[in-house]
Amino acid sequence: MQPLLLTGYQRTLTRAGIPSPLQAAYTAAAAYMARRERALTLTVRHLAPHELQPHLLAVLAFGCVSDDTADHNPGNTTTVNAWADHTIKALDGSPTTHPVLRALVHTLLVRKTPDHWARIFITRTRDETHFDGFDTDDEFAAYVRSYVHPFLMMSVAVQYPGAADDRQAEEWLPLAEALQRIDFLSDLADDLSQGRLTIPRQDLTDHHLTPCDLAFPTPSPRQVAEVLRLMCRRARTAHEASLACADAAAPTYRRMALAAWDLQGRRLARCETAGLQLLRRAVPVAKTDALRVAVSDAIRQWNSH
Known part of the structure; x- marks a missing residue:
């Protein structure tokens, strides 16, 4: 059907x-x-x-x-x-x-x-x-550039007849980082259940934790909560920086770029609210958030006329 x-x-x-x-x-x-x-x-x-x-x-x-x-x-x-x-x-x-x-x-x-x-x-x-995860956040950044950025550029390049040039492609890198940080946060529970550690190991070490401490309920709730807040802060910083990507979009794609940015920001807000529950269940993009994004777009369009 x-x-x-x-x-x-x-x-x-x-x-x-x-x-x-x-x-x-x-x-x-x-x-x-x-x-x-x-x-x-x-x-x-x-x-x-x-x-x-x-x-x-x-x-x-x-x-x-x-x-x-x-x-x-x-x-x-x-x-x-x-x-x-x-x-x-x-x-x-x-x-x-x-x-x-x-x-x-x-x-x-x-x-x-x-x-x-x-x-x-x-x-x-x-x-x-x-x-096998990342030892440091720098390794995460390398992962974004080598894997996530090409994924994003496949869809972005469709808007540019003849494909995006190197300068345009570089402008979309902040959005690739933001999307992946939010994705790892929202899918943390599922990844952990499959043996995938997406939190840099150095961050766990800095908080005197091991991957075993990420089981729910965690035996070290205070330290784990600190790590999750760190992940959320990094994601929020990346998300705010990626708003400039909308300016790099072709005019016909700009509404879509703004909406995608808004949608992921709302998903991140749910992750920030979830706290330790991130260890227990995934945080999918909510249908209500998609509807709110559509309403926000309609308001922007109304105000622009």
């Missing part, structure tokens, strides 16, 4: 010029996003220009499928390498029946977007099966 968010999506595909033989592939990519990232998909559907919506959802779906393949197969290099090899062959021009890859390849072609961001990202995805 097609998600409610995709009501009328075939009209969107037609308006965007997606050929009929590829519309099923684009619909499958959008449906994947609607299931996995409902609030983000709602934001794209409400705010992104019709001609960009299928392309944005296609590249986002590719990134999410790749990320899920790595996250759901820890240590299973065979499965992850098979997906990476399939992706590279599709980018090289080999036929593929995978709907997300069919949509991705067509999007890169018609948007005149070089595929180097997708190649960098999928190559780095191979390493995700051996993710």
Whole structure:
């Protein structure tokens, strides 16, 4: 059954010029996003220009499928390498029946977007099966640049015919940092349950903690709460700095950039409120936050006229 968010999506595909033989592939990519990232998909559907919506959802779906393949197969290099090899062959021009890859390849072609961001990202995805956390926050910053930034740039580059140049790409790095800090905070409980430590080990050592202290209920609530507040402060600083990324966006993409920034800020606020509960359960993007973002956008549009 097609998600409610995709009501009328075939009209969107037609308006965007997606050929009929590829519309099923684009619909499958959008449906994947609607299931996995409902609030983000709602934001794209409400705010992104019709001609960009299928392309944005296609590249986002590719990134999410790749990320899920790595996250759901820890240590299973065979499965992850098979997906990476399939992706590279599709980018090289080999036929593929995978709907997300069919949509991705067509999007890169018609948007005149070089595929180097997708190649960098999928190559780095191979390493995700051996993710072992970070010793320091500097290692986290290197992770953002090598893995998260290419993921973000796949969708950002769609807005620039001919792709974003190096200067434009660098301008989006603060948003990549903010998104990942917030994502690690909100998914902390799930990551810990899977044996993934996303808090730098040095931060734990500085507070006289070990990874075992992060089990819920923690035996060291005061020290753990201090570490979580540190993570939240870093995320808040990064989020505030990333607002400038909206100014780097193409005019047709600026509303979407502002909305994405607003949405993640609201998710971060929920993490800040959760405190030690971050060890117990994930903090997803709330549907109510997506609706509030839409209202805020409508107010901005009203005030600008």
